[in-house]
Amino acid sequence: MLIVHGGAPTAVMNASLYGAIRAARESGEVDRVLGAHHGVRAIFSGDYIDLSALGDEELELLPRTPASFIGTSRFPIEEDDYPRLVDALADQGICYLLMNGGNGTMDTCGKLARAAARTPRAAGLRIVGIPKTIDNDLEGTDHAPGFGSAARYLAASVAELARDVAALPIHVCIIESMGRNAGWLTAASALAGELPTSINTTPRSSLGPHLIYVPEVPFDEERFLEEVKTLYDRVGGVVVVASEGLKNAEGTPIVPPVFQVGRSVYYGDVSAYLCSLVIRRLGIKARSEKPGILGRCSIAHQSSVDRDEAILAGAEAVRAAISGHSAVMVGFKRLSSAPYRVETTLVPIAETMLNERTLPMEYLNSARNGIDASYLKWCQPLIGGPLPAFISPMGEQ
Missing domain, CATH: 3.40.50.450 (Rossmann fold)
Known part of the structure; x- marks a missing residue:
């Protein structure tokens, strides 16, 4: 064999x-x-x-x-x-x-x-x-x-990062997720915002992720900036998760790949690009995070x-x-x-041969900038138990 x-x-x-x-x-x-x-x-x-x-x-x-x-x-x-x-x-x-x-x-x-x-x-x-x-x-x-472990890594990382942003709510933080043409993994970041703490039943959703953008939905930069500005004015710190494979309405990647041979694609820094938009256009401090292959190899x-x-x-x-x-x-x-x-x-x-299975639209919210509860029900069992429980920050209800 x-x-x-x-x-x-x-x-x-x-x-x-x-x-x-x-x-x-x-x-x-x-x-x-x-x-x-x-x-x-x-x-x-x-x-x-x-x-x-x-x-x-x-x-x-x-x-x-x-x-x-x-x-x-x-x-x-x-x-x-x-x-x-x-x-x-x-x-x-x-x-x-x-x-x-x-x-x-x-x-x-x-x-x-x-x-x-x-x-x-x-x-x-x-x-x-x-x-x-x-x-x-x-x-x-x-x-x-392979998916369940990567999903757990992303959800856990976003849950931790969301608390950092909530503790010092002065900037927009954009996390870039792997996933190429499919948003399954990007969507898993929503698990960071829907699990209760062990102290009370306050959902993490008030802490983020506040916006989730998957490659199945054409990306509109002007709408993105408007959504970020609205949230920033309301909550201060904003947590965004964006797929590495985001494309515009014409199907063109919002950041050209830095290298491509056949199906092997090394994407540009989508999170860094989006942060530059926020800084230049909105005048708001922004930080980019790109776990990259750390998210697929974490034991x-x-x-x-x-x-x-x-x-x-x-x-x-x-x-x-x-x-x-x-x-x-x-x-x-x-x-x-x-x-x-x-x-x-x-x-x-x-x-199965080169037949890509993308994220169904029914797993997205009506605004197409977040994830529906039906996806959370589907994904939750795959991450292997609940994420660590945290006390809610002072003032959060």
């Missing part, structure tokens, strides 16, 4: 790796478990890590180790590479291929499965996808491992639910492959939010 990691790491990518290794060992059907060293290109050279050699003590560290133990990549695969990759897998005696990643990785996974189906000598190769993305933009699953804020489901996804992928399934991805189907219950499903890989 060969396991490949693709795309950006997460706080629970190694948890899925752990689940897969454990399930393979327990199956009695897999002689060796290998890891592709830094992504799919390792298949060409056979640059593999022998995961079967990991001792139990090392293995047990994986679920709480950030990023990717075996290494990942954004190596682009061309159409004529797929038959070569399948031939290499057949030459190496790989019977099961598990690919852990997001949209781009699932696209590669599907194309490899198609190429294998056309190659007689690879007829026994089973290829299964394990979902992973902090963006939560994979079709065919209620949510993806301190790792969600226990996210970790457990990542382990389950890895294990289910192994069981699916051994049972003869191929060209599928493990998905999660929600049965209930309260109490929280999900079940795993097998999703045809063709349904």
Whole structure:
């Protein structure tokens, strides 16, 4: 069995790796478990890590180790590479291929499965996808491992920052969230404003976030400035969360990307740009915060639910492959939010290939500058328990 990691790491990518290794060992059907060293290109050279050699003590560290133990990549695969990759897998005696990643990785996974189906000598190769993305933009699953931990990090960070701003309410603070074309993660910042404290039942919403802007809604700079000014005049300190992927009505990013190769995009500093608008146009002090990759690798804020489901996804992928399934991805189907219950499903890989799942409009408030309670109900279970409780600032009711 060969396991490949693709795309950006997460706080629970190694948890899925752990689940897969454990399930393979327990199956009695897999002689060796290998890891592709830094992504799919390792298949060409056979640059593999022998995961079967990991001792139990090392293995047990994986679920709480950030990023990717075996290494990942954004190596682009061309159409004529797929038959070569399948031939290499057949030459190496790989019977099961598990690919852990997001949209781009699932696209590669599907194309490899198609190429294998056309190659007689690879007829026994089973290829299964394990979902992973902090963006939560994979079709065919209620949510993806990696998202819950990133959501917890963002919500917890915004809750702490909101209290700092409330203590010295003299400026506008703008936090930039990852998420590219989907606002699922940006929206999770709303959890910082809706949880009660342990001292009384005052919601955090009076402290922020006051405004949340997702990439699904065209961004209007004049309206943004008007909303910030209105809130600043009323409450003093204003907390704004903005997606890195904000675009104007024409679909153009409000800040041009600093680097882009294919689907790999390094966005400009949206938060810094918005702060400059506030300072120049409104004459109000403003600060920008950009957690960036800190938000996807934090083990301190790792969600226990996210970790457990990542382990389950890895294990289910192994069981699916051994049972003869191929060209599928493990998905999660929600049965209930309260109490929280999900079940795993097998999703045809063709349904997930580069098919971005964006945030539904019904999860936004009517003004499209905040989040509806229905989203909070959906997201709350995924962050793995309540955020730390704080006493309300003096004067807050």
